[in-house]
Amino acid sequence: MKTIGRTSVMLLRTEDKIHATGALCKHMGWPLAWGGKVEEECITCPLHQSRYELETGEVREWSPFPLLPAYGRLVGSMRKKRPLQVHEAREIEGWIEVRLSS
């Protein structure tokens, strides 16, 4: 997790790409770098398991909380479903450049 200006950004590397996204889950603000799980080009928040596509930031699942789905629906309804910010990122000679999206 890095801060660029006043924006918190999470950087992560998948097999073939560097990704730069918003650092905090859009559900309740959990820092995704603290236990976020990456698989199938998505990141899943460890708190209530909201899941976002890394490429677009779109929400695949919103607070499903599989251990207690009724609780997941309840806490999921407390915040409007919003996509994760996605920023442009590239790696050049060992340096990572990020262009913040607006």
Ligand code: FES
């Ligand atoms: S804070 Fe991430 S899913 Fe609830």
